Amino acid sequence: MVSGRVSHEIIFVGRSNVGKSSLFSAIFGRRVRKGAKPGTTIKPNQIVYRDLLITDMPGYGYIHGVNRKFNERVKDFIVHYIENNAERILTAVHVVDAKAFPEIVERWESRGEIPVDLEMYEFLDEVSDVIVAANKIDKVDDVERTVKTIAEKLGMLTTDKIFPVSAKKGDVASLKNELKERLIQIGREDLTSVFKR
Numbered sequence: 001m002v003s004g005r006v007s008h009e010i011i012f013v014g015r016s017n018v019g020k021s022s023l024f025s026a027i028f029g030r031r032v033r034k035g036a037k038p039g040t041t042i043k044p045n046q047i048v049y050r051d052l053l054i055t056d057m058p059g060y061g062y063i064h065g066v067n068r069k070f071n072e073r074v075k076d077f078i079v080h081y082i083e084n085n086a087e088r089i090l091t092a093v094h095v096v097d098a099k100a101f102p103e104i105v106e107r108w109e110s111r112g113e114i115p116v117d118l119e120m121y122e123f124l125d126e127v128s129d130v131i132v133a134a135n136k137i138d139k140v141d142d143v144e145r146t147v148k149t150i151a152e153k154l155g156m157l158t159t160d161k162i163f164p165v166s167a168k169k170g171d172v173a174s175l176k177n178e179l180k181e182r183l184i185q186i187g188r189e190d191l192t193s194v195f196k197r
């Protein structure tokens with residue numbers, strides 16, 4: 001685990017299989033260590049650039065073949081990690097699968113349960129600055145509508161903090177620019193060279 005000398009952190013949070021790791025390499029241009037099989041480890045993947053730490057959190061949500069208890073441990077880990085490091089976390093990027101998201105949320109709602117993504121979003125919004133990466137946008141026909149639906153389901157008043165991206169197509173400029181902007185805002189333009197050009 002990384003310690004000392006870290007003054008800022010950007011974290012990526014999301015369910016398993018939303019494309020967090022793909023997004024990571026599309027944005028930073030380097031492969032994160034391929035995590036072990038899902039459901040076997042909770043260790044996050046991290047890269048350090050000067051005093052900036054970038055963390056790819058373990059995925060949560062139902063994973064086929066993985067028990068419920070493990071899933072709860074992952075969620076607990078994420079919550080504790082964020083609480084313990086809230087001071088240095090500049091931005092949390094909540095990654096969702098733009099194609100699957102509306103259906104998954106509706107399924108939960110129809111069962112009268114709180115969608116896990118909503119729960120996580122509300123938590124992130126409380127403790128940190130959060131933006132949403134609507135990934136796999138290449139699989140969506142009506143981008144504008146999808147973005148509106150995601151905003152609505154997450155209880156956001158505007159779509160300003162939702163960034164439609166496709167890690168697969170390398171179409172991630174809007175998200176990258178937003179993250180760069182945040183670093184510039186805190187006077188750390190020097191850290192923007194962590195991004196892939």
Ligand SMILES: Nc1nc2c(ncn2[C@@H]2O[C@H](COP(=O)(O)OP(=O)(O)O)[C@@H](O)[C@H]2O)c(=O)[nH]1
Pocket residue numbers: 014015016017018019020021022023059135136137138139165166167168169
């Ligand atoms: N169509 C499409 N597939 C994607 C995109 N990003 C990731 N994937 C695929 O989604 C699957 C899960 O990706 P991965 O990065 O491992 O997700 P993670 O579990 O969230 O880290 C893989 O099969 C990827 O190829 C995207 O933007 N579009």
Ligand SMILES: [Mg+2]
Pocket residue numbers: 020021022035059
């Ligand atoms: Mg991953």
